[in-house]
Amino acid sequence: MSVDSLRPDDTGQAGEGTAQFELLQELLWAYGPGGQEDAVRDICRRELSPLVDEAWVDPAGNVVGLLRGAAGEGGPPIRVMAHMDELSMLVKRIFPDGSLHLTHLGTMYPGNFGLGPVAVLGDQEMLRGVLTLGSEHTTAESPRIFATKPDQGGKALDWSDVYVFTGRTPEQLRDAGVRPGTRVCIDASKRGLVAFGDFVGCYFLDDRAAIVVLLETARELHSGRRPDSDVYFVFTTNEEVGGVGGSYASRTLPGELTLGVEVGPTEEEYGTTVAGGPIVVYSDAECVYDKPIADRLMDIGARLGLDPQPAVVGAFEADPSHAKATGLTAQAGLLCLPTLSTHGYEVIARQAIPSVTEMLTEFLRQPR
Incomplete structure (x- = not known):
């Protein structure tokens, strides 16, 4: 070959x-x-x-x-x-506003794949959401975000710091078959191969x-x-x-x-x-x-x-x-x-x- x-x-x-x-x-x-x-x-x-x-x-x-x-x-x-x-994520719990708290499935951290779009693989429907930390334009009154700023708390970003914004209510998520244990994957929009020189790259x-x-x-x-x-x-x-x-x-x-x-x-x-x-x-x-x-x-x-x-x-x-x-x-x-x-x-x-x-x-x- x-x-x-x-x-x-x-x-x-x-x-x-x-x-x-x-x-x-x-x-x-x-x-x-x-x-x-x-x-x-x-x-x-x-x-x-x-x-x-x-x-x-x-x-x-x-x-x-x-x-x-x-x-x-x-x-x-x-x-x-x-x-x-x-490597992927699991829904650990669902917040009252419809946001998802995650844990990892395999050895990975939020920084491995970065913040951005994700696919939530509900039993009845695949939903898209955004893995987010929240606004960087925050002060110590937002301790979860503030602690991860390199020039402030300097804490490494971990799963307890991020969440998935779904734009759905808990009831809508339930109807889509989203619950603890549902898999969450990096969205297909971030999975296109890129060629450069003698190399190719992708997640x-x-x-x-x-x-x-x-x-x-x-x-x-x-x-x-x-x-x-x-x-x-x-x-x-x-x-x-x-x-x-x-x-x-x-x-x-x-x-x-x-x-x-x-x-x-x-x-x-x-x-x-x-x-x-x-x-x-x-x-x-x-x-x-x-x-x-x-x-x-x-x-x-x-x-x-x-x-x-x-x-x-x-x-x-x-x-x-x-x-x-x-x-x-x-x-x-x-x-x-x-x-x-x-x-x-x-x-x-x-x-x-x-x-x-x-x-x-x-x-x-x-x-x-």
Whole structure:
């Protein structure tokens, strides 16, 4: 696959582009909060089904596709995963004026995505509102706002400081099916890919870019030389809140290896850069990955001329590390797209998706 296969236009906004790019944008516009990944799941199943021998949704809500190996006596099946859920918010309580008090679903803070429009996913109706702190033109008589001013209280902005203005009464919210537990997502108007130089940026490339990698890998294996072993492509639920879907799939699907595809942080402390090659993770906050698996990924990346980046990362966890840490998989590996500002406005190089796809495809064909 050419590194030019994912090529937004150079006008600054992502436009027509290739099929892969258009798919990525469709995924980014789809809301997928943890436990309510329906819109993303529909896209994944639609795209995956023609590329595998069987496809289904398991009891955990994961989309699973089985691509049978070419060899009758191949090695153990491999489970390869990318998650469908995104960072989002939950309604904690509703104020008498119809405003919503929130808490987070996944590790994030108001500053990760900024104040602005949000989508409130009511059971009967999707509403739009505005995540707001209130007016900056206030004094100490407005202590909640005053305390967060850098030149006054200097308090970091947190969920207790912000709220969603809905413009609706509590009765109207009830009729729309909005209550505590309702998911609130960053509005689609803030989720358009932007191209600049050799990079593209958007919220929620975690883990929509990795979903595109899995689908493109399935396409390559389906149309070209198949792997010797069976491969289970798994698009998981609830990764951001404990790796629930990936752990379930690791326990219930055949195989010994769970291999994840994720965004990977690019920071000086890890020796990784967003302009570098695919990141191979040797350890994260949850587990130490299997060295033979990581070494094999590094060897493949080097042989393909992709300049892979080995990394030991902290404050990070993923589906395979959750499964390994809880004894649900015998082996685990993690391959990442180098990503700037993970869990914020994320940036990847234009070549990141094709490079990781090429590396993953080769690994699945020859994992040992």
